[in-house]
Amino acid sequence: METLVIERLGHLGDGIAPGPVFVPGALPGEEIAGEIQDGIVATPKIVTPSPLRVAPPCPHAKRCGGCQLQHAGENFVAEWKVDVVRQALTAQGIDAPFRPILTSPPQSRRRATFSARRTKKAALAGFHVKRSDVIVPVPECLVVHPDLAAALPLVEELAIFGGSRKGELSVLVTRTESGLDVTVRDGKPIDAVSRAELADIARAHDLARLSWGADETLERRPPIVIFGKARVTPPPGAFLQATPEGQAALTDAVLEIAAGAKKGVDLFAGCGTFALPLAKDSAMHAVEGDPAMSAAADRAWRHAQGLRSLTTETRDLFRNPLLAQDLAAYDFAVIDPPRAGAEAQIREIAEARVPVIAHVSCNPVTFARDAATLIEAGYHLDWVQVVDQFRWSTHIELVAAFRLDKNK
Numbered sequence: 001m002e003t004l005v006i007e008r009l010g011h012l013g014d015g016i017a018p019g020p021v022f023v024p025g026a027l028p029g030e031e032i033a034g035e036i037q038d039g040i041v042a043t044p045k046i047v048t049p050s051p052l053r054v055a056p057p058c059p060h061a062k063r064c065g066g067c068q069l070q071h072a073g074e075n076f077v078a079e080w081k082v083d084v085v086r087q088a089l090t091a092q093g094i095d096a097p098f099r100p101i102l103t104s105p106p107q108s109r110r111r112a113t114f115s116a117r118r119t120k121k122a123a124l125a126g127f128h129v130k131r132s133d134v135i136v137p138v139p140e141c142l143v144v145h146p147d148l149a150a151a152l153p154l155v156e157e158l159a160i161f162g163g164s165r166k167g168e169l170s171v172l173v174t175r176t177e178s179g180l181d182v183t184v185r186d187g188k189p190i191d192a193v194s195r196a197e198l199a200d201i202a203r204a205h206d207l208a209r210l211s212w213g214a215d216e217t218l219e220r221r222p223p224i225v226i227f228g229k230a231r232v233t234p235p236p237g238a239f240l241q242a243t244p245e246g247q248a249a250l251t252d253a254v255l256e257i258a259a260g261a262k263k264g265v266d267l268f269a270g271c272g273t274f275a276l277p278l279a280k281d282s283a284m285h286a287v288e289g290d291p292a293m294s295a296a297a298d299r300a301w302r303h304a305q306g307l308r309s310l311t312t313e314t315r316d317l318f319r320n321p322l323l324a325q326d327l328a329a330y331d332f333a334v335i336d337p338p339r340a341g342a343e344a345q346i347r348e349i350a351e352a353r354v355p356v357i358a359h360v361s362c363n364p365v366t367f368a369r370d371a372a373t374l375i376e377a378g379y380h381l382d383w384v385q386v387v388d389q390f391r392w393s394t395h396i397e398l399v400a401a402f403r404l405d406k407n408k
């Protein structure tokens with residue numbers, strides 16, 4: 001048994017002691033005791049707890065692996081998230097002003113992927129136990145909207161209907177304006193008889209839409225999400241911001257950065273989360289890799305009133321970024337890439353000298369790399385805003401404003 005003092009929190013939420021030794025569930029400053037195996041103390045005893053430690057507010061926190069930071073005070077988590085972004089920028093030699101973090105309230109997640117498995121007698125649905133494939137039911141989850149927690153019996157029913165005892169179903173449930181939108185993956189193949197049974201389940205739970213892998217989509221009502229003045233029906237399983245509050249915070253920031261722009265481009269545009277609200281004042285071009293998402297944005301724009309033009313383009317922006325000569329036509333760009341970032345696309349933006357850029361990112365490291373490229377090309381980083389849609393988790397989201405320094 002060793003005694004260690006935790007120095008800092010790692011990116012996955014583990015406490016880190018000199019070595020490094022990783023200590024899940026421990027906080028900076030805490031003294032812990034336990035056996036070290038392969039650089040990890042898997043079951044630490046907290047000898048001296050930190051004043052930052054709190055009793056986990058969620059009744060499922062002990063077993064559920066959905067949250068990593070239930071044991072840490074709210075202010076500590078907020079400061080830690082801002083600090084992770086600040087440190088990533090510092091590593092690139094960048095100092096920037098930070099706006100206060102905006103954290104979504106408890107029970108605001110409008111989408112969650114539950115795991116479900118058939119058991120001997122029935123089924124089990126919930127999230128995975130920490131570092132395990134065991135499923136723990138989470139009816140009182142403090143992260144997801146109560147409508148999602150209330151959908152757990154439906155998820156179990158889906159596992160009984162089309163799951164196997166060996167395999168696990170992955171069930172994405174999204175709360176939309178017109179009801180729940182449910183997408184099931186890894187289920188058994190569907191046939192004509194089970195199709196009718198699936199329709200009965202959708203009806204009994206009054207679902208807006210139920211999709212069974214690529215085999216079947218039953219749309220009883222179009223699921224609707226609102227982006228500015230537009231009502232969008234995303235394709236099954238498509239990316240959406242995790243909370244309505246997070247979406248609003250990011251959109252407000254992007255609109256503020258774009259103020260006065262006449263012609264903008266939205267790169268990695270999804271279903272038009274930013275392009276559609278921006279189209280209220282600017283002509284917009286939305287570029288996205290998934291054709292169904294581009295089509296959803298286009299359809300919503302065609303049915304909306306009072307928007308300027310919105311054109312959409314399906315394009316792989318990793319392999320085939322929009323080139324500097326195409327980008328020169330725009331006075332504003334918003335870019336919101338996946339975790340890998342958008343190295344090639346950022347270089348083209350910098351070369352085109354698009355005057356104003358809103359960079360939305362879920363990865364502080366690739367964001368900081370992109371920021372360095374832009375600053376090197378003559379941009380000024382006006383401010384960074386961390387938007388926390390993933391309370392009690394280690395996930396980090398941010399938006400930043402870049403402006404071309406005309407003298408450079």
Ligand SMILES: C[S@@+](CC[C@H](N)C(=O)[O-])C[C@H]1O[C@@H](n2cnc3c(N)ncnc32)[C@H](O)[C@@H]1O
Pocket residue numbers: 239240241268269270271272273274287288289290293315316317318319336337338
């Ligand atoms: C973080 S999401 C942002 C979407 C949108 N801006 C929003 O806020 O809803 C990243 C988007 O990039 C798209 N994407 C991923 N890889 C891509 C690629 N190589 N080329 C173009 N788009 C891609 C995804 O389909 C997804 O819609």
